[in-house]
Amino acid sequence: MNKQPSLLSPAVLFALLLVTLLGTDFLTSPHDAARFCGASGYWAPPAAFILAVPFILLLYFFQRRFPGDDLFAAARASLGKYAAAAGNGLFLLVFLAWLVAALRDGGELAIGYFFSRTPLWAVVAFVMLGAAYAAVNGLSAIGRLASFVLLPTVALRLGIKLLAFDGLETSHLLPLFSARPLDCLRGGLALAGSLGPLAGVLLFHPSLADRERFLPVTLSAAGGALFIALVGIVGTIGVFGAEFTQDFTWPNLASVQRVNLPYLAIEQVGLLFLIVWLTMWLVALAFIVQIAALGIAGRFRPALNRTAAAVIAVVALIGAILIPDAGLIHLALATVRRWAIVPLAGYILLVYFVSLVRRPVPKRIGGG
């Protein structure tokens, strides 16, 4: 029996998106910024925001055109059954790749810093168990979890990053315009790619309570994530310099790990920072599992959705364990993070334009 899913408020959507974006950024934004823009890597987040605006506008116009249909339903109406099946499959595959790479990379991070003797399968299995538990309970449950952790995690993450400004040398951030405009654009593109998970909203936008606020909410989530990236970039490049920043796999974490607070109870804030990030990572994994499950089962079949979420979790788990090389997976995640937005945005754009040309009659529902 079809069941109307509960509606997500704008505040919950904001929490969900911001925590997901922060949980999938993989603490590597300073690396990308330093790589493309050198000492003036702080221009990368503003450039990324400017580049993200068309993507977010695309999401906004899409959900306005298809207020009652999610992306996959709209694709079936616009592209036809077979082309839509291929496109939808590709869309899901991108999210699945993101999920596998994120799970493995985060697992490696946890092993490196916490559990050097624990086998990888145990770490990723426990994490995936938690993420899958949240995911099988539906989007509302993940939304509540994200809302619950939003304030403490964001406040702690920002606060710790500000502590990591200790030892900052302004010369490392100069000259102010050392990067060429093209380099800023490349840096911006690299960071904008991490906003890819926003595309997942189109698989549940009919379940949003107040779709008039879709644009400000998504823009704020993207802006918030990029602002926190900016703070991390300034702190990390300011302390390590552009050359040294690129030596680290997780430079954001490295800049925090070296903070020394003598006489205080917590001498090494790096571990606290890592715990905060892992919390966000867990929510992000649950969100991506749920997005993939929504893609497979749709919004109106909760039982199938739960089964799909469980299956996806198992597939991602196997994928994360089978990938043989940690260095390879970090490279793969970097590639997914930078470029996954291209097929995601490209597919949404394709469906949108074909729908404009073929003019299918969109379903209208209330509440938006």
Added chain:
Amino acid sequence: MPAWIRLLLFLPGCLFLTGCWDLEEVDHRAFATTIGIDAAPRGRVLLSAQIPMPQRMLPPGSQGGRTGKTFNTVAITGETVRDAFGAMQTKAYRWLVIQQNKSVVLGEAAARAGATRYMDWLSRSPKAPPQALVYVADGRTAREILDFSPQQETLPGLQFIRSAETESKYQTNHVPVWLFRQKLVHKSKDPYAPLIGLDEHQGHYVQAGLAVFSSDRLAGKLGLDETAMFSLLTSHAHAGVLSVALPAGGRLTLRNFRGTTEIEALAVRGMPFFVLRVKVSGAITEMTSGRTRLAPRDVEGLERAVVRHLRPRLAAVVRKLQRWNADVIDLGEQLRVQRPALWRRIDWRAVYPAAGVRVEVEAEIKKSGVF
């Protein structure tokens, strides 16, 4: 599924909360507080670790308290630092933990051979604290430093840290592992580290100046007075003391002596030229003449004496660093920032020894009276 079944399924998970594969009981651990690294024959590495013995740190007579050395030093050789550490793990009956390591002492011979191979693992391992301070043993091996029992009953490793946390120390320029590595990686900088020595007669450690590196090799050593000048050039002098001979005879001593240096990078005939503007200040704490009432003209005369004292010494330190091809005062970094086009065009390491440098000193005596 009923709630009680869910609860039953969940509860076994609690058994894992104490840890499983990574379970390490505190009494099975040995905490290394200082690590020493020396060059050993045939290209090998001698790794030493100082491990505190808590039962010896309790007052004698208290429950469990015992007399004797408060720490134990274990040492072993290996092909690399990591290899030696692995061998040390098998040698120790407890699990050797480096997460609490406070300092790294590099033997002088190892520093001269090139620090990169000795410091790489410590700056790469997520378990090794990046905040640990780097020292170079002055004319000794790191193992000798670690084996030494200071008369004060504290752990030597902790003694180094306390010294670093006393910011009023004039001649200290402490460098954590991460900063040492940062200076090693950047083309516009060279690393340095404090020299640590022993006064065996009096039974304590001595700060012996500064070890200066050219790229990753120890290029030379600055004495204590030269290190004081280095502190001024790098704006690290915060609350020191300066004693100056006065032209009319006698000596002037300033307290709260501090200084900052502005570096201006210029391009003169296509080559870099630097102007170092050193501004120092301090308050009179002693005049051997015993004079207390000073007119403004007298204070200006004393300030001129301070400038006359400092300028040649500062310039001499800069020349020495250039001779060693060791850019530890970050002239290259300022050139990169202020003259990026020139920086890109030249090979800094080749140009630095011959770069023109002018040192300008401005002194201010802030308090001239008597408390």
